[in-house]
Amino acid sequence: MPRISVIGLGAMGRPIAHNLLGAGYEVTVWNRSPRPVEELVAAGATAAPTLAEAFATGTVISMVSNDEVFAQLFLDSDVLAHAPADSVHINMATVSTELARRAAAVHAEHGVGYLSAPVFGRVAAAEAGRLTVIVGGPAALRERVQPVFDVIGASSWPMGERAEQASIVKILGNYLIACAIQSMGEAVSLAERSGVDAAELITLLSSTLFQGPAYASYGALIAAHEYTPAGFTTTLGRKDLHLALDVAERTGVTLPVGEVLRRAFDQAIADGRADEDWASIAEQQQSATGPR
Amino acid sequence: MPRISVIGLGAMGRPIAHNLLGAGYEVTVWNRSPRPVEELVAAGATAAPTLAEAFATGTVISMVSNDEVFAQLFLDSDVLAHAPADSVHINMATVSTELARRAAAVHAEHGVGYLSAPVFGRVAAAEAGRLTVIVGGPAALRERVQPVFDVIGASSWPMGERAEQASIVKILGNYLIACAIQSMGEAVSLAERSGVDAAELITLLSSTLFQGPAYASYGALIAAHEYTPAGFTTTLGRKDLHLALDVAERTGVTLPVGEVLRRAFDQAIADGRADEDWASIAEQQQSATGPR
Numbered sequence: 368m369p370r371i372s373v374i375g376l377g378a379m380g381r382p383i384a385h386n387l388l389g390a391g392y393e394v395t396v397w398n399r400s401p402r403p404v405e406e407l408v409a410a411g412a413t414a415a416p417t418l419a420e421a422f423a424t425g426t427v428i429s430m431v432s433n434d435e436v437f438a439q440l441f442l443d444s445d446v447l448a449h450a451p452a453d454s455v456h457i458n459m460a461t462v463s464t465e466l467a468r469r470a471a472a473v474h475a476e477h478g479v480g481y482l483s484a485p486v487f488g489r490v491a492a493a494e495a496g497r498l499t500v501i502v503g504g505p506a507a508l509r510e511r512v513q514p515v516f517d518v519i520g521a522s523s524w525p526m527g528e529r530a531e532q533a534s535i536v537k538i539l540g541n542y543l544i545a546c547a548i549q550s551m552g553e554a555v556s557l558a559e560r561s562g563v564d565a566a567e568l569i570t571l572l573s574s575t576l577f578q579g580p581a582y583a584s585y586g587a588l589i590a591a592h593e594y595t596p597a598g599f600t601t602t603l604g605r606k607d608l609h610l611a612l613d614v615a616e617r618t619g620v621t622l623p624v625g626e627v628l629r630r631a632f633d634q635a636i637a638d639g640r641a642d643e644d645w646a647s648i649a650e651q652q653q654s655a656t657g658p659r
Numbered sequence: 660m661p662r663i664s665v666i667g668l669g670a671m672g673r674p675i676a677h678n679l680l681g682a683g684y685e686v687t688v689w690n691r692s693p694r695p696v697e698e699l700v701a702a703g704a705t706a707a708p709t710l711a712e713a714f715a716t717g718t719v720i721s722m723v724s725n726d727e728v729f730a731q732l733f734l735d736s737d738v739l740a741h742a743p744a745d746s747v748h749i750n751m752a753t754v755s756t757e758l759a760r761r762a763a764a765v766h767a768e769h770g771v772g773y774l775s776a777p778v779f780g781r782v783a784a785a786e787a788g789r790l791t792v793i794v795g796g797p798a799a800l801r802e803r804v805q806p807v808f809d810v811i812g813a814s815s816w817p818m819g820e821r822a823e824q825a826s827i828v829k830i831l832g833n834y835l836i837a838c839a840i841q842s843m844g845e846a847v848s849l850a851e852r853s854g855v856d857a858a859e860l861i862t863l864l865s866s867t868l869f870q871g872p873a874y875a876s877y878g879a880l881i882a883a884h885e886y887t888p889a890g891f892t893t894t895l896g897r898k899d900l901h902l903a904l905d906v907a908e909r910t911g912v913t914l915p916v917g918e919v920l921r922r923a924f925d926q927a928i929a930d931g932r933a934d935e936d937w938a939s940i941a942e943q944q945q946s947a948t949g950p951r
Binding site for chain 2: 464487499501522524526527529531532535536539540542543544546547549550551553554556557558560561562563564567568571572573574575576577578579580581582611614615618619620621622623624625627630631651652
């Protein structure tokens, strides 16, 4: 039975660990808070008492919340120094490109294989093993862990030999979702003010020109003006938007829609929508002075 | 054999007329310039010597280029006054909501049935009879001409009893396409500056999050930086954007992305891209001062 560790049992890490168990893996887990560890142990996983012991399986998936946590756990600790030879660490979190580069370098120093494998898909997709996995890193490593991606994802997409290439793709995918949310918010407002049924508009568009989950799922939330419970919060959305704005600034690309989104996220959070679904940025198109 | 007239044999009107001929309709055609009339007559259509004679079939499709031409031909002429009782006019062009309202009123005055039925889909979709038809107008009229929509379109969508409701939906669909073009242009620029293959990015996104023709077809043009021949020109795109901006202004809705698009279209046209595909607005994200 192949062994694998899952580090970080949040909303996404938990279903990923469950699916690996279900697929017959011997799963070791580690998490900062104990509750999800207990749940996974009850389902058949083994709890690693330390992060170093989680690395002992030789194949490690981590899904932690942000750059800071990732750096603290894996780059600024001695975990990699004690990792077994030939081990591989698959980072599935969305991180900045700087962190992706630094992580690849630090893992290389310690002779630990490193893949960046962020995912598209919300919790339901993770539960169903239907995530879209974006993979950056050496082809040989990727091929070695492909069976793992096949359990987790509906499809996996190699995007280059460098870890940061996967980060860029993930950041751009989220950027385009945010753009779609904003523009659907504008269209839905215009429809409502013009006597067109917004839900019918979204159904039509997401059945024809704009098929696929981004328009259909966020469009439905926007047409219904329903943003709780959040699948992905406005706070997290703003974090990911800033990853895109940072890359743009560093590479000399202008993002005119990104500037619109920066204001929309800031305003949504000021309006108390931090913990609502990030589709709630769509709620800001009515002019204070306009007729209704 | 049911009779139908097609008025306006441009890029879209021609294939629509051909498909109606192919489906067994007795097709009468009228066009301001003679060349496409000759082509349709060679394919089996009858040329109407005057617009009034085109209306004599009792079922008329028109697909003319803009509000002004539509008003001149149908509203400011005496054509409707001489239309046979119980006739119906199906306007498939994208027109402003003001024109949609005025057209409905003028047709009603003359007892001529009026449907607004703008379409989504480019020339290839028209040729294949795979357009998406948006229908605004009385249900009884719509049901009467449903067999015509079934020849022209892959699907048809009733969006309300008022003609202008179909106009709004068409305007919003085009608005969302323009938003998608702009945001893909930003994402492709960022990808290229960051060492990510733009064509692979588009393939990935349009296979997963953003399925459907809008992202796939415009994304491919943007990733290839290929904007000729135009499927729909930048000039026409700007015209349709202004239809959305006008509705927004009239109804008191703000369109922050629409303002970005207004500048993008103006700049693209200033850059000589008026006759290129409207996806060419995507070519403006590189900062003059940024590194490459």
